[in-house]
Amino acid sequence: MIQLKKIDILFFCYVFITTILxxxxxxxxxxxxELFLTRGLLLGIGMVLIYFDSKVKNTLLNLLxxxxxxxxxxxxxxETVFYNKLFFSNLDKYLIKLDLQxxxxxxxxxxxxxxxxxxxxxxxYVGYFALYILIISFVFITYFKLKKDSEELFFxxxxxxxxxxxxxxxxxxxxxxxxxxxxxxxxxxxxxxxEIMHLIxxxxxxxxxxxxxxxxxxxxxxxxxxxxxxxxxxxxxPFVILLILSTVYIKAHYAVDAIAGIISVPIVLFLSTxxxxxxxxxxx
Numbered sequence: 001m002i003q004l005k006k007i008d009i010l011f012f013c014y015v016f017i018t019t020i021l022x023x024x025x026x027x028x029x030x031x032x033x034e035l036f037l038t039r040g041l042l043l044g045i046g047m048v049l050i051y052f053d054s055k056v057k058n059t060l061l062n063l064l065x066x067x068x069x070x071x072x073x074x075x076x077x078x079e080t081v082f083y084n085k086l087f088f089s090n091l092d093k094y095l096i097k098l099d100l101q102x103x104x105x106x107x108x109x110x111x112x113x114x115x116x117x118x119x120x121x122x123x124x125y126v127g128y129f130a131l132y133i134l135i136i137s138f139v140f141i142t143y144f145k146l147k148k149d150s151e152e153l154f155f156x157x158x159x160x161x162x163x164x165x166x167x168x169x170x171x172x173x174x175x176x177x178x179x180x181x182x183x184x185x186x187x188x189x190x191x192x193x194x195e196i197m198h199l200i201x202x203x204x205x206x207x208x209x210x211x212x213x214x215x216x217x218x219x220x221x222x223x224x225x226x227x228x229x230x231x232x233x234x235x236x237x238p239f240v241i242l243l244i245l246s247t248v249y250i251k252a253h254y255a256v257d258a259i260a261g262i263i264s265v266p267i268v269l270f271l272s273t274x275x276x277x278x279x280x281x282x283x284x
Contacts, residue, residue: 001054001283001284002050002051002054002283002284003054003281003282003283003284004050004281004282004283004284005066005151005281006151006155006276006279006280006281007066007067007069007151007154007155007158008046008050009279009280009281009282010069010155010158010159010162010275010279011046011068011069011072011158012043012046014069014076014162014166015039015042015043017166018039018076018079018083018165018166019036019039021083021086021169022035022036022079022082022083024083024086025082025083025085025086031082032082035079035082038075038079042072042075045068046068046069046072049061049064049065049068050065052065053065063139063143066143066150066151066154067139067142067143067154067158069154069158069161069162070135070139070154070157070158070161073158073161073162073165076161076162076165077161077165077205077207077208077213078203078205078207080165080168080169080205080207080208081205081206081207083169084168084169084172084207084208085172086169087169087170088170088171088172089172090172090173090174090179090206091171091172091173091210092173092174092175092179092209092254095173095209095210095254095256095257096179096254098254098256099254099255099256102255102256103255106176106254107248107254107255108176108180108248108251108253108254108255109176109180109184109251111245111248111249112124112187112188112249112250112251115188115249116188117188118188118189118190118191119191121187121188121189121190121194121249122190122191122192122193122194123242124190124242124245124246124249124250125190125193125194125196125197125246125250126193126239126242127239127241127242127243127244127245127246128197128200128214128243128246128247128249128250128252129193129196129197129200130218130239130240130242130243131214131217131218131243133239134217134218134221134236134239134240135157135217135221137232138153138157138221138224138225139154141225141229141232142154145229146228146229149228152276153224155272155275155276155279156220156224156269156272156273156276157217157220157221157224159271159272159275159276160216160217160220160268160269160272161213161217163268163271163272164208164211164213164216164217164264164268165208165213167211168207168208171210172207173207173208173209173210173254173257174206174207174209175204175206175208175209175251175252175253175254175257176209176251176252176253176254177201177204177250177251177252178204178206180251185251187201187250187251197250201250201252204252209252209253209254209257210253210254210256210257210260211257211260211261211263211264212247212252212253212257212258212260212261213261214243214247214252214253214261215243215244215247215253215257215258215261215262216261216262216264216265216268218240218243218244219240219261219262219265220265220268220269221236222236222237222240223265223269244258244261244262247261
């Protein structure tokens with residue numbers, strides 16, 4: 001018997017909604033055909049994982065089957081740039097104005113100018129990269145140590161990611177690294193993580209600046225693990241603080257994006273919990 005879990009329904013609904021958004025944003029670019037083929041491939045992989053997990057007992061297969069929407073999230077994030085201007089053009093100028101009103105200067109420009117020491121830059125780059133470590137560790141700890149809560153935790157993390165990505169459709173913002181020109185957008189040099197950060201920056205798309213999903217998701221991981229894995233929570237806190245600062249330092253976000261990312265956490269978690277409680281499961 002094949003069981004469609006809550007996270008599967010979430011995944012299929014997200015693909016359905018964003019496919020409609022892609023159709024509404026359609027132009028003659030070959031990229032759109034590639035996007036449709038990619039999401040068809042992702043749907044196929046998801047269904048293959050669901051099917052074979054019901055037939056074969058395998059730890060790796062079961063792990064992938066339970067968290068594949070989380071793994072696909074990076075592709076879903078980058079594709080928002082193709083439909084995030086369906087309703088509005090980029091709203092960066094308003095975020096820049098708000099930063100100026102709040103701080104009297106542009107934090108996303110001045111922060112890295114004032115603290116341009118390679119050691120400090122390395123610390124910031126490690127902080128920004130920490131999100132990927134947080135998510136990977138979240139997946140493994142949840143699957144191997146929190147079996148009883150794993151379906152709920154995977155669902156809430158995946159739902160949180162996808163809710164952020166849907167919001168980007170209605171509030172498009174490219175971020176400082178795309179809005180400003182050189183030298184304002186240039187990053188200070190560092191050591192080991194210098195090349196890694198430049199690769200990450202090149203892979204970024206001009207989308208998803210407000211609110212900062214980087215900030216929001218890192219805090220959501222902390223909240224979900226605060227009582228369940230208290231030692232993880234304590235160890236992760238300093239890295240998350242660095243991460244929040246780094247989003248502005250590396251010019252991925254305006255300061256108000258990071259603030260909005262913090263404010264969004266209880267809202268996104270409330271919606272994720274609501275979806276978890278109200279999403280059905282099906283047996284085929």
